[in-house]
Amino acid sequence: MSFERVAIIGLGLQGGSIGLAVQEYLPGIATTGYDLSPENRARAAGRGLVHAVFDTAEDAVRDADLVIFCVPPGAMGEAAAPLREVIPAHALVSDVGSSKQAIAKALGEALPDHLIIPAHPVAGTENSGPDAGFAHLFRNRWCIVTPPVQTDLLKLSALVEFWEALGANVEIMTPEHHDLVLAVTSHLPHLIAYTIVGTASDLEDVTQGEVIKYSAGGFRDFTRIAASDPTMWRDVFLSNKEAVLTMLQRFTEDLTALQRAIRVGDGDMLFDHFARTRAIRRSIIEEGQDDSRPDFGRGDHEGAAKG
Numbered sequence: 449m450s451f452e453r454v455a456i457i458g459l460g461l462q463g464g465s466i467g468l469a470v471q472e473y474l475p476g477i478a479t480t481g482y483d484l485s486p487e488n489r490a491r492a493a494g495r496g497l498v499h500a501v502f503d504t505a506e507d508a509v510r511d512a513d514l515v516i517f518c519v520p521p522g523a524m525g526e527a528a529a530p531l532r533e534v535i536p537a538h539a540l541v542s543d544v545g546s547s548k549q550a551i552a553k554a555l556g557e558a559l560p561d562h563l564i565i566p567a568h569p570v571a572g573t574e575n576s577g578p579d580a581g582f583a584h585l586f587r588n589r590w591c592i593v594t595p596p597v598q599t600d601l602l603k604l605s606a607l608v609e610f611w612e613a614l615g616a617n618v619e620i621m622t623p624e625h626h627d628l629v630l631a632v633t634s635h636l637p638h639l640i641a642y643t644i645v646g647t648a649s650d651l652e653d654v655t656q657g658e659v660i661k662y663s664a665g666g667f668r669d670f671t672r673i674a675a676s677d678p679t680m681w682r683d684v685f686l687s688n689k690e691a692v693l694t695m696l697q698r699f700t701e702d703l704t705a706l707q708r709a710i711r712v713g714d715g716d717m718l719f720d721h722f723a724r725t726r727a728i729r730r731s732i733i734e735e736g737q738d739d740s741r742p743d744f745g746r747g748d749h750e751g752a753a754k755g
């Protein structure tokens with residue numbers, strides 16, 4: 449089976465990118481969309497992110513056979529609950545949230561009669577809103593699908609094919625494993641970026657504007673990440689609390705070990721550690737996951753991002 453009518457709830461970076469990607473790669477599918485913000489609805493319609501933008505979520509999902517929730521993690525339940533009687537019984541419900549266990553629970557409680565197969569495209573930027581989306585966002589990126597133990601295998605394979613058609617490489621995982629892996633590869637790096645940029649800003653009294661002046665160095669990379677959407681990232685940390693705290697504990701121990709190596713002058717320890725991390729970076733690039741490649745999507749898409 450394949451989908452014929454896809455409804456997208458939340459027309460920001462993710463929802464907008466899905467809408468544009470479907471129009472480019474799956475032109476036979478009709479797309480509808482809804483966003484809570486009237487301004488975002490108007491902008492989404494102006495950019496043609498989906499074929500039809502509706503003023504109510506009910507109208508957007510009424511005829512859909514796939515409904516994808518693309519709202520912040522903490523808004524999934526409240527976005528889905530009013531649609532319980534409106535989403536067709538045969539429709540598949542999915543989402544793109546950055547954490548999976550808490551969102552699966554929220555969607556399951558809001559839509560107890562529907563089949564839900566959560567997903568997470570590991571593809572994004574620091575930009576958000578309807579101006580941030582672009583059709584190539586998912587190309588050569590992972591999309592992690594976290595089906596419940598008992599699921600409809602036809603609908604699961606249709607969802608996998610959908611994401612593959614948008615250019616993603618699909619991986620199936622349990623939600624628990626997803627949340628642990630993403631805690632260390634995505635959530636913790638964002639927390640570290642938010643911390644270092646805040647710390648440097650707090651020190652501005654001491655450094656007298658030099659943080660901004662010399663931010664062309666490594667600090668600049670952190671400021672990009674730390675410019676990510678505050679609502680979304682508040683929700684990510686609150687919705688993946690256990691895994692983030694576990695990884696943060698490990699990180700703190702490792703940071704303390706490096707701190708000690710500096711204090712006692714253990715150059716071998718520092719060198720060995722840095723050599724190991726350099727090798728990791730190089731292996732990522734060899735696997736073709738280098739974000740600095742030209743088509744990653746920062747600056748090569750139309751529309752100015754809200755930031």
Ligand SMILES: NC(=O)C1=CN([C@@H]2O[C@H](COP(=O)(O)OP(=O)(O)OC[C@H]3O[C@@H](n4cnc5c(N)ncnc54)[C@H](O)[C@@H]3O)[C@@H](O)[C@H]2O)C=CC1
Nearest residue numbers: 458460461462484518519520521527545546572573576577
């Ligand atoms: N930003 C990123 O790089 C990535 C984000 N994600 C996930 O995708 C989801 C959406 O994130 P973005 O598209 O980046 O956010 P965004 O802020 O660009 O878009 C979210 C949209 O949802 C709308 N919205 C909020 N509450 C709503 C509701 N109750 N009903 C309808 N619309 C509502 C907002 O007005 C906004 O337009 C989040 O769950 C996030 O964890 C996943 C992968 C990457």
Ligand SMILES: O=C(O)C(=O)Cc1ccc(O)cc1
Nearest residue numbers: 546569570571572573574634
């Ligand atoms: O902009 C970046 O570097 C990102 O890491 C984007 C991102 C943000 C959240 C996700 O769940 C997945 C990808």
